Amino acid sequence: MTSETGPRLSGVAGVVLTVRFLTELALLGGLALAGTQLGTGVALSIVDAVLLPVVAAAIWGLFIAPKAGRRLPEPARFLVEFALFAATGVVLALVGWVVWGIVLAVVGIGIAALTRGFAKDG
DSSP states (O other): OOOOOSOOOOHHHHHHHHHHHHHHHHHHHHHHHHHHHHSSSHHHHHHHHHHHHHHHHHHHHHHTSTTOTTOOOTTHHHHHHHHHHHHHHHHHHHTTOHHHHHHHHHHHHHHHHHHHHHSOOO
8 A cells, every 4th residue: 555645756857856856955954054154153153054044945935836826937936046056055155165055056056957848847
């Protein structure tokens, strides 16, 4: 007996959507890690580490997510994703993780573009 909650992902679309989900998690994690370095004290570092990913998740949930109430049409949705990944890359570079920032920005933006070509984006 199996309990499936949605369509099965397979082939290129499944791989692209899986990697997309991982890049979304990396975006939130990168913002949290960068936030720990931005504050001038422990309290501000904690606030930044929580606030940055919460703001990014709120933007994603409002405008990008497949079930978002105010989901943006293309290409505006792609531009918001582009901006989120680019901003995360910049923030990571500013705190000294330049290579990680570049990798996250390039992979995140690339996967966002691939999603539109190979996977139904909801």
